[in-house]
Amino acid sequence: MKRGIRKKLTFTLFIVVTVTFFIASICSFWYFFHTLKNQTIQSEAQKLQQAVSQLRYAQNEVETLAKQIIIDESFYSYLELDDGSDAFDRRVVSDRMRKKLMQYTNLNEYYYSILALTPNGQVYSSDQYQGGLDLTEDWYQEFKETHETGGYSKLHVIYEPQTSKKRDVISYILPYTRIQRKQKFHGELIVNMGFNKILEWAEVDDTLLNGYTLYDKNGNVILSGGTVTADYPLICQVENGGTAVLDNRNVLIKNADLNDEWIFVSEVSNRLVLKQLRMIIVIVTAAYAMGLVILFVVFYKYIKNFTKPIEELHQSALSVQKGDFGAYVDIHTNDELETLGGTFNQMLDSIKEYMDRLVENERTKRTMELDRLMLQINPHFIYNTLNTIVYMAGIEGNDDIIRYTNAFISLLQDTLRVEGDGPFVTLKFELGNIRNYLILLSYRYKDQFEAHFDIDEDAMDCAVPNVMLQPLVENAVFHGLIPRGDKGDLWLSIKRKEQDVKIRITDNGVGMSGDMLERLMNAEEENRGGMRKIGVANVKKRLQTIYSPPYGMGIRSREGEGTRITITIPYQTNPDFMENEIGNSETGSSI
Numbered sequence: 217m218k219r220g221i222r223k224k225l226t227f228t229l230f231i232v233v234t235v236t237f238f239i240a241s242i243c244s245f246w247y248f249f250h251t252l253k254n255q256t257i258q259s260e261a262q263k264l265q266q267a268v269s270q271l272r273y274a275q276n277e278v279e280t281l282a283k284q285i286i287i288d289e290s291f292y293s294y295l296e297l298d299d300g301s302d303a304f305d306r307r308v309v310s311d312r313m314r315k316k317l318m319q320y321t322n323l324n325e326y327y328y329s330i331l332a333l334t335p336n337g338q339v340y341s342s343d344q345y346q347g348g349l350d351l352t353e354d355w356y357q358e359f360k361e362t363h364e365t366g367g368y369s370k371l372h373v374i375y376e377p378q379t380s381k382k383r384d385v386i387s388y389i390l391p392y393t394r395i396q397r398k399q400k401f402h403g404e405l406i407v408n409m410g411f412n413k414i415l416e417w418a419e420v421d422d423t424l425l426n427g428y429t430l431y432d433k434n435g436n437v438i439l440s441g442g443t444v445t446a447d448y449p450l451i452c453q454v455e456n457g458g459t460a461v462l463d464n465r466n467v468l469i470k471n472a473d474l475n476d477e478w479i480f481v482s483e484v485s486n487r488l489v490l491k492q493l494r495m496i497i498v499i500v501t502a503a504y505a506m507g508l509v510i511l512f513v514v515f516y517k518y519i520k521n522f523t524k525p526i527e528e529l530h531q532s533a534l535s536v537q538k539g540d541f542g543a544y545v546d547i548h549t550n551d552e553l554e555t556l557g558g559t560f561n562q563m564l565d566s567i568k569e570y571m572d573r574l575v576e577n578e579r580t581k582r583t584m585e586l587d588r589l590m591l592q593i594n595p596h597f598i599y600n601t602l603n604t605i606v607y608m609a610g611i612e613g614n615d616d617i618i619r620y621t622n623a624f625i626s627l628l629q630d631t632l633r634v635e636g637d638g639p640f641v642t643l644k645f646e647l648g649n650i651r652n653y654l655i656l657l658s659y660r661y662k663d664q665f666e667a668h669f670d671i672d673e674d675a676m677d678c679a680v681p682n683v684m685l686q687p688l689v690e691n692a693v694f695h696g697l698i699p700r701g702d703k704g705d706l707w708l709s710i711k712r713k714e715q716d717v718k719i720r721i722t723d724n725g726v727g728m729s730g731d732m733l734e735r736l737m738n739a740e741e742e743n744r745g746g747m748r749k750i751g752v753a754n755v756k757k758r759l760q761t762i763y764s765p766p767y768g769m770g771i772r773s774r775e776g777e778g779t780r781i782t783i784t785i786p787y788q789t790n791p792d793f794m795e796n797e798i799g800n801s802e803t804g805s806s807i
Contacts, residue, residue, distance in 0.1 A: 226519050233511065241504045248500055252493050256424065257459060257484060261469050263421055264428070264482050268471045270417040271430075274409070275368075275475040277324065278388045282366070282405050285320055285330070286392040294340075310340060317342035326413035328385055329374075331406040349406070359389060362434055366390035367476040370436040371411060384411035386438065415439055418480070424492065426466055426485040433477035444468075444483045451481055525553045529560060541568050580761050581639065604660055616659070623655040643710060643717070644676040650685050650708065657693055665697040665723075667706045675712035677789045681758050688721050688781050691736075691752050696725025696779050715787050716767075724778040733773050752781075759783065 285291055294313045317330040321342040331349060332340040339349045349356070355372035369387040376383060385408040393402040418439055420428050427442025435448040446460075446468050454460045456472040465486040472479045525547040535543035541564050547557030605620065654667050689708070697704035709720040728736065737753050756769045763785060773779035 225523075226516055229519070230512070230515065233515075234508070237504070237508050237511075241501065244504070245497065245501065249493060249497060252496060253489060256489050256492070257467055257469070260424060260482060260484050261457075261459070261471075264469055264471050264480060265473075267418050267420050268473050268480050271414070271478070271480070272474050274326070274414070274417055275388075278327075278407050278409060279366075279390070279475065281320055281323065281327070282388060282390040282407055285317075285332075286390065286394075286405055288316075290316060291332070292394050313340040314342055326410045328383060328408040328410045330408070333404040333406065335403055355387075358434065359387075363389070368432060368478070370432055370434070371438055374408060385409060386411060386414060411439075420482060424484055424488045426483040426488075428480070428482040431479045431481075438478070442483075444481060446481070446483065451479065521549070522553070525549055525557060529557065532560065536564065604656075620656065620659050623652040639682055640679045641682050642676065643678045643680055646680055646682075646685050647671065647676070647708075647710070650689055653686055653689065654706075661693070661698060663703055664700075665693060665704045665706055667708065670707070670709040670711075672710055672712045675710050675717050675787065678712070678717050678785070679788050679790070680785060681755075681762060684755055684758075684783070685719070685721070687752060687755050692721055692723040692725065692779065692781075695736075696723040696727070699726045700724075712787060717785050717787050719783040719785075721781045722778065727775045727777050727779055728773040729775050733771060737771065759785070 291313075294309050294316065313332065317332065317340065321327045321330050329341060329343045331342075333349060334340070351357075353372070355369050359367065359369045366389055369389065371384060371386055373382045374385055375381075388407045388409065390405045390407075391402070392405055418430055420441070422428065422441055425442055427440065427444045429440040429444045430438040431448065431451070432438055445464060445466065446462055450460075451468070451470060454468060454470045456470060458470060460468045460470075462468055462483070467484040467486070469482045469484065470479065471481070474480065525545070528545050528547065532543040532545045544561045544564060545557045547554050605617065605624075658665075658667075685708075689706070692706055697706060705724050707720070707722040709718075709722070711718050736751075737756060752771075759767070759769050767784050767786060769781065769783045771779065771781050
């Protein structure tokens, strides 16, 4: 390839790659920026969801605990004793109720205390040092105004008289009503949860957050961190699990999957996100620039190496044009050019193989035609047949003589038709010859074997090599059934399965050892006393020549049990290699 073309190619590719690289860099910048930003927002939403899941799990535990208490029979039995009892009895009931509630309090570390409020104003507590419940406190009054059933209070403070300490708690209040022994019990059960544990559950990674806040159903702040700039009415307008871009370009994430309409929101700082992504963008841009520099350094050498195998392919193509099919190329570039070179070499091999196959097929075709012309009836067979006719003429009726003679004439006509027929016939024609042949053998070896046929009629028009089955049937009779000494059976099965035809010839004769089977498959001689000078090995060789795997012939035999020959061929009614189709041949009578 000329040097000027190489330079022209280099310059053209340089311009194209530079412009493409520049445009790709800009597009990639915006794509990566928005993708990474969205991934960051999704990551923050997942973090918020994790905190919500922990809080909801704790809520479910508290609510389940409260429901277990109000269905506890012993709980109501204490209330029943309290109704109308004197001061001493109420003291006993109070102590029993405290111990009962304490059992539930000890189930989890964040249950600070449990209180039971009765209709008469009596308050039972799991903490013996905790005072009664002041029903006028703001947190309780607000709860009663906003909750018709059970729910959570806002964050409030309870006092610990023993230590004079204050504890921040959130109370879960569940009303109860029970009619027992014509007495109606109704009141409220209060479970105080420690706020410190709630803070632990609601902990959120605030690296990229402007702030986060947990609201109750009234908009009261339960806990918060940092600053959420969005006001509560705006937060309520955002759908659950959704996001909203605020005026300051921060992103608000809302999750309302908590019980009692609690809302947990976080505000992702746009400034912090950009700060985190800026370094990634710088790294990506630097990588693009470095890649472009490296590409320019190796570009010219690459084009030079690239054009060398193209030139080699060009020279080889010119040689093939002149008839040199051995002009292989040797390309090792580990890319598409190497594949192209390998394909070019395979093409040369395929052309040579195709030409050799054409020559071999022509040679095989001529050999098969010659074999057909050379097919002659064995003199021993003619001698035995004529002797049988003479013998039957003396002792049998005319019907048997006519049947035997007609079968023999049909076979003789088949042998003498070689000039008009091609190397292929139909299965119907071949099967007719087999039936005639077995008629002759049944008279010669009377009561020594019986033939059985299992034939698919839709396989009868399939084209098969001429004289394919007769040598195999002959081998089964002479080498399998006759040496048996008593009456045996011969089965011929022809089955069509979709586009394949399977032929099986089975006998229950004496069978063969492995050595005998190997000699049979390698021998070219015919059966002694047989009809034709074609052996089993000849049939197998012809099938291998005509058909490719998986088609062909196989033999299985075991001494004392018999032999099975299986032939598998494609179902073809008019193959390209078929010269004449013989589809209307007479068939003999069944045996």
